Amino acid sequence: MATGIPGKNAYISNSINTNISFQLNYEGKIPAEHVLKTQPAKLKHVVTVDKNLKNKLIYGENLRVLSSLLKDPTVAGKVGLIYIDPPYATGSSFESRKSDHAYHDCMEGAVYLEFLRQRLILLKELLSEQGAIYVHLDENMAFPVKIIMDEIFGARNFRNWITRKKCNPKNYTRKQYGNVADYILFYTKTDKYTWNQPFEAWTEAAIKKEYQYVEEGTGRLYKKVPIHAPGTRKGSTGKPWRGMLPPPGKHWQYTPETLDEMDARGEIYWSPTGNPRRKVYLDNSQGIGVQDIWLDYKDAHNQNIKITGYPTEKNPDLIKRIILASSNAGDLILDAFAGSGTTAAVAEELGRQWITIDNSPLAIATIIKRLVQGSEVMGDFVNGNNFQSRQMSLIDTKRVLHSGLDFYIEEHPELETIDESLIKDWDSKLNLETKYIRPLSI
Numbered sequence: 001m002a003t004g005i006p007g008k009n010a011y012i013s014n015s016i017n018t019n020i021s022f023q024l025n026y027e028g029k030i031p032a033e034h035v036l037k038t039q040p041a042k043l044k045h046v047v048t049v050d051k052n053l054k055n056k057l058i059y060g061e062n063l064r065v066l067s068s069l070l071k072d073p074t075v076a077g078k079v080g081l082i083y084i085d086p087p088y089a090t091g092s093s094f095e096s097r098k099s100d101h102a103y104h105d106c107m108e109g110a111v112y113l114e115f116l117r118q119r120l121i122l123l124k125e126l127l128s129e130q131g132a133i134y135v136h137l138d139e140n141m142a143f144p145v146k147i148i149m150d151e152i153f154g155a156r157n158f159r160n161w162i163t164r165k166k167c168n169p170k171n172y173t174r175k176q177y178g179n180v181a182d183y184i185l186f187y188t189k190t191d192k193y194t195w196n197q198p199f200e201a202w203t204e205a206a207i208k209k210e211y212q213y214v215e216e217g218t219g220r221l222y223k224k225v226p227i228h229a230p231g232t233r234k235g236s237t238g239k240p241w242r243g244m245l246p247p248p249g250k251h252w253q254y255t256p257e258t259l260d261e262m263d264a265r266g267e268i269y270w271s272p273t274g275n276p277r278r279k280v281y282l283d284n285s286q287g288i289g290v291q292d293i294w295l296d297y298k299d300a301h302n303q304n305i306k307i308t309g310y311p312t313e314k315n316p317d318l319i320k321r322i323i324l325a326s327s328n329a330g331d332l333i334l335d336a337f338a339g340s341g342t343t344a345a346v347a348e349e350l351g352r353q354w355i356t357i358d359n360s361p362l363a364i365a366t367i368i369k370r371l372v373q374g375s376e377v378m379g380d381f382v383n384g385n386n387f388q389s390r391q392m393s394l395i396d397t398k399r400v401l402h403s404g405l406d407f408y409i410e411e412h413p414e415l416e417t418i419d420e421s422l423i424k425d426w427d428s429k430l431n432l433e434t435k436y437i438r439p440l441s442i
């Protein structure tokens with residue numbers, strides 16, 4: 001695989017401006033300044049679970065709720081990480097495994113794009129300078145959303161287009177390749193962002209292939225890598241070292257002094273023809289840096305996996321990878337399309353503070369149940385009623401919520417009422433002090 005030389009020696013005519021940006025235009029695209037003036041939600045604080053750390057669960061239309069969060073100085077510009085998994089423009093409605101209505105995903109084309117764009121504009125304002133945003137989509141809309149995100153966050157802040165294997169191969173009857181991938185677009189607010197490099201452990205097979213040499217005397221496994229890199233340099237890395245010039249079009253990766261020190265430590269391998277290479281030792285490696293294709297995070301795919309039963313619920317381990325890489329303990333994490341509350345549950349487990357929003361009563365009911373008693377193994381849904389009596393032992397009774405919680409409801413005529421019974425016996429299950437600030441239905 002050839003590596004290009006960034007911007008070096010490229011021939012560009014002076015009359016050509018190489019940096020012309022482009023935008024996606026469609027009917028109904030409103031100016032960003034108007035989006036920023038969105039009428040904030042009227043939020044009613046209905047329940048508080050007292051602890052020092054306060055997370056927020058918000059039932060409401062996320063555009064208005066995000067606008068109200070922008071008015072909160074403890075949140076605006078303070079969110080360290082955003083993960084969203086919005087509707088994908090599938091043209092479908094979704095139900096839970098128990099056939100209860102969850103949400104509609106009926107917007108398509110420009111209407112869908114504008115829906116998401118408006119929320120992304122507000123989300124960017126909520127992010128801290130070190131913050132990151134991950135947007136989970138499928139092949140329907142990932143391409144135009146990438147262009148929209150370049151507009152909002154700046155193409156220079158685009159970090160990765162992650163391809164995730166979402167399910168096992170299907171028995172496709174269509175005349176096309178099986179579809180097992182979806183995509184996560186990763187952007188940061190600036191180039192000074194939180195990043196904890198994730199690694200995958202070396203496998204025996206990968207070690208055998210990669211680290212083929214054993215150092216005499218120490219027994220350390222190593223591989224040999226070039227000590228030069230593409231591009232010419234005028235400074236000391238472009239000058240001869242031990243009488244040798246770097247190969248044409250290349251430069252030394254280190255100054256001659258550093259190369260001398262490395263050689264003195266025995267870290268340079270000299271081939272019989274006098275060609276120097278650097279030794280890279282297996283025992284100095286933390287593992288293989290995670291790449292942008294993720295194969296190990298399929299959504300619920302076997303009977304032992306715990307789920308809530310909410311449709312389109314994501315694999316918690318996928319969210320865990322994202323949270324660990326792009327936030328630190330105590331950071332504030334936001335998911336404005338909460339669904340079953342996967343982001344909140346994982347953020348809670350990892351000691352992050354969180355805010356999560358959804359406008360589906362079933363999503364809110366699912367999140368509350370999940371915070372109180374965790375998720376359940378998938379088996380109870382697919383095995384049928386005959387096995388009900390065996391399910392009790394499988395229920396995870398360990399509650400997820402350990403820190404505090406404020407539950408808000410948006411007051412808006414378009415929103416369905418939330419059932420009061422939802423939170424009736426929170427305190428006994430949570431074993432934390434719960435205060436009912438106001439009844440839900442007023």
Ligand SMILES: C[S@@+](CC[C@H](N)C(=O)[O-])C[C@H]1O[C@@H](n2cnc3c(N)ncnc32)[C@H](O)[C@@H]1O
Binds near residue numbers: 085086102338341
């Ligand atoms: C794909 S699901 C999210 C699933 C979630 N990642 C999980 O792991 O369970 C999308 C969610 O977005 C919610 N949603 C869609 N439009 C919304 C809006 N305008 N405001 C708030 N929530 C919305 C839906 O109710 C649905 O629960």
